[in-house]
Amino acid sequence: MKKYINIIPLFLMLGLLTSCEAVETIFKAGMWWGIILVVGVIGLVMWLLSRGKN
Numbered sequence: 001m002k003k004y005i006n007i008i009p010l011f012l013m014l015g016l017l018t019s020c021e022a023v024e025t026i027f028k029a030g031m032w033w034g035i036i037l038v039v040g041v042i043g044l045v046m047w048l049l050s051r052g053k054n
Helices: 002-053
Strands: none
16 A cells, blocks of 8 residues: 555656646747737738828
8 A cells, every 4th residue: 555655646746747738838839829919910000000101
């Protein structure tokens, strides 16, 4: 029984590390989508403003 008690924290730590990596990947993807959208919106606004001046 003591063998299993020593193994349980190891499995819990492995599970936590895996979930942390998954969350990190999701946030990295979200950050890039945010950057792309902000650049796109700024480009669209600049294009509309330059079109209105002509």
